[in-house]
Amino acid sequence: MTMSDSQLLRVLWIGIAVIVFAILLVLFYLVERKVRRMRHRQQVKEAVELFSAKSSALDDYLRSGDRTRKLNAPGSGEGLRREALEEALLDRLNVGASETEKQRIFDFAGSYFAEEYKYLLNRRRWSDRMNVLLHIEKFHIVSLKDQLIARLEKLDPDQKNDDERFLLIRTLSSLQIEETFDYLELAAERFSELQLMQVLRPIKGELAQRLIREFDQLPVRIQRCELDTLRLGNVRTTEVLDLLERCMNSEDTETRIRAIKALANFGYMNEAAADRLESRMAEGDAVIWPERMMYARLAGAVREERFAPYLEQMMADRSYEVRREAAASLSNYRGGLERIRQVAENHPDRFAKDMAIEILERRAYERQVV
Amino acid sequence: MNDKWFEWFTLGHQILGYTIMVYVGLSAAVYIFMYAAAAKSLWRDRDLSPIQYSTVLETELVPPLSIVVPAYNEEVNIVGSVRSLLGINYKQFEIVVVNDGSKDRTAQIMIEEFDMSEVKGRVPFAGLKRETKPIRGVYRSLRHPNLVLVDKENGGKADALNVGINVSRYPYFVSLDGDTVLDADAFIKVVKPIMDARPGEEIIATGGSVGIANGSMVDSGYLSSDNVRLSKNPIVVMQVIEYLRGFLMGRIGLSRYNMLLLISGAFGVFNKKWVVDVGGYETGTIGEDMELTVRLHAEMRRRKSKARIVYVPEPVCWTEAPESFTILRRQRTRWQRGLFESIWKHKNMVLNPRYGRVGMLSMPMFLFIELLGPLVEIFGYITVLFGFFLDRINIQVSLSLALMMLLFGSLVSAGAVLFEEWRFHNYNRIRDVMKMFGYALSESFWYRPVLTLWRAHGLFQAIRGKKHGWGEMTRVNVLGANKKPGIITEPPPAATEKKE
Numbered sequence: 001m002t003m004s005d006s007q008l009l010r011v012l013w014i015g016i017a018v019i020v021f022a023i024l025l026v027l028f029y030l031v032e033r034k035v036r037r038m039r040h041r042q043q044v045k046e047a048v049e050l051f052s053a054k055s056s057a058l059d060d061y062l063r064s065g066d067r068t069r070k071l072n073a074p075g076s077g078e079g080l081r082r083e084a085l086e087e088a089l090l091d092r093l094n095v096g097a098s099e100t101e102k103q104r105i106f107d108f109a110g111s112y113f114a115e116e117y118k119y120l121l122n123r124r125r126w127s128d129r130m131n132v133l134l135h136i137e138k139f140h141i142v143s144l145k146d147q148l149i150a151r152l153e154k155l156d157p158d159q160k161n162d163d164e165r166f167l168l169i170r171t172l173s174s175l176q177i178e179e180t181f182d183y184l185e186l187a188a189e190r191f192s193e194l195q196l197m198q199v200l201r202p203i204k205g206e207l208a209q210r211l212i213r214e215f216d217q218l219p220v221r222i223q224r225c226e227l228d229t230l231r232l233g234n235v236r237t238t239e240v241l242d243l244l245e246r247c248m249n250s251e252d253t254e255t256r257i258r259a260i261k262a263l264a265n266f267g268y269m270n271e272a273a274a275d276r277l278e279s280r281m282a283e284g285d286a287v288i289w290p291e292r293m294m295y296a297r298l299a300g301a302v303r304e305e306r307f308a309p310y311l312e313q314m315m316a317d318r319s320y321e322v323r324r325e326a327a328a329s330l331s332n333y334r335g336g337l338e339r340i341r342q343v344a345e346n347h348p349d350r351f352a353k354d355m356a357i358e359i360l361e362r363r364a365y366e367r368q369v370v
Numbered sequence: 371m372n373d374k375w376f377e378w379f380t381l382g383h384q385i386l387g388y389t390i391m392v393y394v395g396l397s398a399a400v401y402i403f404m405y406a407a408a409a410k411s412l413w414r415d416r417d418l419s420p421i422q423y424s425t426v427l428e429t430e431l432v433p434p435l436s437i438v439v440p441a442y443n444e445e446v447n448i449v450g451s452v453r454s455l456l457g458i459n460y461k462q463f464e465i466v467v468v469n470d471g472s473k474d475r476t477a478q479i480m481i482e483e484f485d486m487s488e489v490k491g492r493v494p495f496a497g498l499k500r501e502t503k504p505i506r507g508v509y510r511s512l513r514h515p516n517l518v519l520v521d522k523e524n525g526g527k528a529d530a531l532n533v534g535i536n537v538s539r540y541p542y543f544v545s546l547d548g549d550t551v552l553d554a555d556a557f558i559k560v561v562k563p564i565m566d567a568r569p570g571e572e573i574i575a576t577g578g579s580v581g582i583a584n585g586s587m588v589d590s591g592y593l594s595s596d597n598v599r600l601s602k603n604p605i606v607v608m609q610v611i612e613y614l615r616g617f618l619m620g621r622i623g624l625s626r627y628n629m630l631l632l633i634s635g636a637f638g639v640f641n642k643k644w645v646v647d648v649g650g651y652e653t654g655t656i657g658e659d660m661e662l663t664v665r666l667h668a669e670m671r672r673r674k675s676k677a678r679i680v681y682v683p684e685p686v687c688w689t690e691a692p693e694s695f696t697i698l699r700r701q702r703t704r705w706q707r708g709l710f711e712s713i714w715k716h717k718n719m720v721l722n723p724r725y726g727r728v729g730m731l732s733m734p735m736f737l738f739i740e741l742l743g744p745l746v747e748i749f750g751y752i753t754v755l756f757g758f759f760l761d762r763i764n765i766q767v768s769l770s771l772a773l774m775m776l777l778f779g780s781l782v783s784a785g786a787v788l789f790e791e792w793r794f795h796n797y798n799r800i801r802d803v804m805k806m807f808g809y810a811l812s813e814s815f816w817y818r819p820v821l822t823l824w825r826a827h828g829l830f831q832a833i834r835g836k837k838h839g840w841g842e843m844t845r846v847n848v849l850g851a852n853k854k855p856g857i858i859t860e861p862p863p864a865a866t867e868k869k870e
Contacts, residue, residue, distance in 0.1 A: 016773060030788050030803065127416055134421050138421065
């Protein structure tokens with residue numbers, strides 16, 4: 001050790017000075033940031049209140065579509081004004097604006113924010129870009145389509161974090177932009193199923209029809225999610241019914257299960273599909289249990305007498321979920337409850353009996369409540 | 371002869387001193403690294419708009435969750451807790467309340483209040499291999515079909531969770547402490563990494579930050595960020611800072627490199643299949659949450675899986691912190707014992723390259739910094755004392771070094787307060803912030819030494835094999851004692867040697 005005490009001491013004191021300086025810096029920055037943000041929030045809040053007040057210029061416009069009065073907000077700065085307007089409009093959307101009101105909000109936002117959003121989309125700060133995407137989506141600013149696509153093309157394909165990519169594609173689909181289709185392949189490779197469904201769910205109208213028309217060309221993960229999406233969206237057209245009946249015979253188990261689930265939700269199918277259902281139900285344990293459960297559900301939705309014996313059989317299934325589904329389905333049949341009562345009394349299988357008792361109790365309770 | 375002895379002693383003292391210096395240097399480096407990782411991530415996400423959640427929340431596109439709530443002698447709270455859970459901001463879930471052989475009317479109250487009727491065929495399906503205490507009955511609410519009660523014989527929290535896992539339906543389950551206050555959007559926040567997992571990438575578990583509820587206004591079982599207030603009690607304020615530091619700084623860094631060793635028992639989401647595969651919760655330990663997480667890591671390495679355990683920085687739940695030294699002490703010695711158990715049980719993982727980063731980095735970190743840290747710190751103090759005694763220490767130098775280390779600790783804490791402001795800004799009154807900052811600076815001078823003593827004490831208890839206090843498992847949750855704020859504490863102040 002060559003350092004003398006006094007040298008060491010000097011080093012230590014420099015260290016201490018650096019740390020104290022850093023602490024002061026943190027403190028100063030912290031307080032400054034806090035004060036600035038809170039003042040800003042306060043101003044935004046006041047402005048939002050002004051905007052959303054009855055008979056304010058914004059309120060006027062949203063009611064009448066008449067944009068003659070000037071929108072004035074206290075305080076200065078475009079940023080603040082934009083934030084306040086954004087919040088006022090979002091509040092309005094959230095409390096359930098009517099369709100015309102929504103359209104007015106979108107028009108207004110489109111003309112008011114587009115320029116600034118265009119700039120924000122390419123900001124270096126990640127959270128700025130994410131926030132602006134969320135707002136573009138909420139306000140349906142279709143005019144930014146080219147910027148969105150350009151941004152999407154610019155993303156580094158090797159990037160590990162897909163948050164921005166996902167949000168961009170979801171925004172494209174919510175805005176009903178045709179180019180969404182160009183990115184489905186990429187989406188299928190990189191996104192989770194729940195993300196894919198978030199992309200597919202908002203698609204409406206012509207684009208939705210195209211999804212069904214081109215179903216067979218879609219990547220298999222997109223296909224599966226599309227089936228779920230159709231179910232959740234309660235889409236009831238003959239094209240969809242055709243598709244579901246076709247997918248019921250799919251080679252892919254997942255696709256099959258989801259198609260059946262969607263069919264059960266649809267509540268109808270043609271004769272050929274019903275035959276198919278019957279033959280599958282007859283296979284019993286050869287089919288995996290989630291599929292069996294869906295068959296039970298579908299049989300309960302279409303209520304054809306020929307399925308009833310199978311449902312009764314399924315009440316003794318190995319899986320609790322299947323038993324429960326079968327019992328619930330059977331109870332929807334004409335004379336179903338009577339049948340279940342029979343099971344409760346006479347069935348040789350203890351599990352089937354227990355299930356029958358459970359469902360009878362539940363139905364009795366429901367009657368009593370309703 | 372006497373001289374010889376003295377020489378040996380001084381040599382020993384010198385070696386000890388150097389060892390401690392190296393230790394301090396290394397742990398400071400670890401802190402700086404974690405600090406940087408956390409800062410990078412939080413800086414990126416700062417001021418992100420909360421509407422990111424609202425868009426998803428409106429849809430049913432969320433993974434269904436089984437919420438497992440172990441309850442022991444909770445007749446007073448259980449109905450309220452379940453009510454608030456039933457009203458959560460989430461589309462698909464079931465609630466499985468597991469009555470762990472309560473001696474009061476927990477089960478009866480549930481059955482009466484929610485019109486529950488017995489379900490016979492619902493045999494355990496998850497296929498958990500571990501033996502559990504016998505189930506007396508399974509009930510389902512007629513009014514809320516997604517509410518299930520399992521009545522079982524007493525077996526402790528871990529056993530209750532295992533039973534809950536067995537009875538649950540969905541692929542992901544949530545473990546929850548009875549007294550946890552949830553953030554209104556807690557579920558969507560922790561589930562987001564699962565929703566966003568890439569194809570082929572499995573998320574085994576996620577957890578979020580735990581905050582301190584004392585002083586805040588809890589509204590029908592929930593606490594939203596508008597209602598967060600800072601407590602007036604100095605001990606609580608210190609814990610607020612400690613939690614911020616532990617969660618925001620420690621876990622972000624660990625999670626980024628998939629080395630997270632602890633998903634808090636207060637609130638965590640787990641992949642049921644994985645948990646079942648590793649055999650569920652270990653009964654009869656204090657830190658069953660950490661023990662499970664470590665076991666999941668071991669399994670991941672064994673399978674060479676790409677699965678991940680993820681931490682979400684967002685505050686997802688709030689817990690009541692001890693307000694007196696007596697209870698805080700009990701909690702901390704308990705945590706230290708739990709930590710010892712978890713590491714001791716998996717000691718083969720420590721510094722074992724077979725376990726990758728977890729074995730080479732996070733396990734040693736927990737062992738050397740978290741578990742043995744207090745001991746080293748006390749040794750440090752002793753070394754300094756002996757130094758004075760042996761007249762080998764330059765008072766000025768050692769005091770300066772000690773001051774530097776203390777200030778460094780304060781800087782770390784102050785940084786945690788800053789991180790909170792970047793990402794969440796839950797504490798909005800300048801007064802609160804100044805108070806937190808002030809306490810953060812003072813920490814090294816009173817709170818930390820006291821904690822060091824307790825933790826050392828807890829370690830001794832663990833080594834001596836103090837069994838009582840966790841053998842009986844009567845209370846499922848002793849004053850929030852199952853929530854650990856994370857692994858980061860400050861580096862100990864150092865002793866120094868006189869340089870010649």
